[in-house]
Amino acid sequence: TQLLEQSPQFLSIQEGENLTVYCNSSSVFSSLQWYRQEPGEGPVLLVTVVTGGEVKKLKRLTFQFGDARKDSSLHITAAQTGDTGLYLCAGARRQQAGTALIFGKGTTLSVSS
Amino acid sequence: KAGVTQTPRYLIKTRGQQVTLSCSPISGHRSVSWYQQTPGQGLQFLFEYFSETQRNKGNFPGRFSGRQFSNSRSEMNVSTLELGDSALYLCASSGQGGISYGYTFGSGTRLTVV
Numbered sequence: 001t002q003l004l005e006q007s008p009q010f011l012s013i014q015e016g017e018n019l020t021v022y023c024n025s026s027s028v029f030s031s032l033q034w035y036r037q038e039p040g041e042g043p044v045l046l047v048t049v050v051t052g053g054e055v056k057k058l059k060r061l062t063f064q065f066g067d068a069r070k071d072s073s074l075h076i077t078a079a080q081t082g083d084t085g086l087y088l089c090a091g092a093r094r095q096q097a098g099t100a101l102i103f104g105k106g107t108t109l110s111v112s113s
Numbered sequence: 114k115a116g117v118t119q120t121p122r123y124l125i126k127t128r129g130q131q132v133t134l135s136c137s138p139i140s141g142h143r144s145v146s147w148y149q150q151t152p153g154q155g156l157q158f159l160f161e162y163f164s165e166t167q168r169n170k171g172n173f174p175g176r177f178s179g180r181q182f183s184n185s186r187s188e189m190n191v192s193t194l195e196l197g198d199s200a201l202y203l204c205a206s207s208g209q210g211g212i213s214y215g216y217t218f219g220s221g222t223r224l225t226v227v
Contacts, residue, residue: 031213042117042203042218043156050213088156092213097169098161099212101146105155 003027004091006104013111016078021107023089024071030092030099032065032072037086037106079111115140117219119204125225131192134222138185138206144168145187146216147179150201159202161212162187194226 005024013019023032031050035043047056049065049072056063060083062075076083090103118137126132138145146169147159158171162181179189185206191198201223205216 033215035218040220040223042205042220043216045215045217048213048215090156095169098163100158100169101212101216102158103148103156 003102004089004104006087006089006107008107009105011107011109013079013109015081015111015113017111019076019079019109021074021076021087021089021109022071023073023091023104025091026070027091027093028069030069030094032069033090033092033101034063034072034074035088035090037088038084043086043088076109079109081111081113084109084111117204117206117217119202119219119222121222122220123223123225125227126194128194128196128226130194131190132194132224133188133190134202134204134224136187136189136204136206136219138187138204139208139217142206142208142217143185144207144212145181145185146205146207146212147187147189148203148205149173150203150221151199156203159189191224196226199224199226 007022033048034046037043047063052067052069054065060077086106088106090101120135144163146161148156150156161169165181176192181187201221203221205218
């Protein structure tokens with residue numbers, strides 16, 4: 001059972017369209033992070049949200065952390081071809097041995113011109 | 114400042130061999146984590162090291178091991194390679210805020226086992 005479910009798994013859209021990617025769990029996280037990964041490279045951190053209900057904006061990207069800190073969404077306005085990539089959400093959970101970061105399987109976004 | 118550096122970028126090994134991967138974290142970062150990324154399973158946590166001690170470990174067999182040196186550089190070793198070990202191995206470091214505030218990842222080592 002995947003602890004963090006991301007949807008959709010794949011998304012193919014035209015430049016200029018809007019889209020939303022979801023990250024859901026039945027577990028509570030102390031923080032939630034979003035990364036973007038391009039082929040052949042490691043993931044790059046986009047944002048960290050910590051407080052339930054928190055909304056953060058990064059240019060055309062809007063990130064929201066659910067009130068109960070179990071889910072998050074990423075909304076992209078007017079997508080561009082440069083937004084193409086694998087979007088990963090990751091939740092931080094405190095465990096006995098320390099904090100663990102659990103990743104969803106990702107959403108592959110393809111934006112065409 | 115320099116990012117997280119992983120070497121080598123690509124490796125081809127034969128089943129049964131062993132391999133050592135290296136990671137240099139961002140200067141000043143004391144926590145180094147390792148992940149395995151495959152198309153089917155996504156990113157799976159291997160282990161985390163902090164100040165030369167393994168602080169957390171994922172659910173991987175004992176063939177996967179790691180260590181961290183006093184300068185925070187880390188290595189991971191996989192012994193008796195299996196075909197299923199073919200993957201992108203990613204190293205990530207985190208600073209004073211800890212893992213909860215995010216990782217900086219390296220570009221990864223692409224391991225192919227034949």
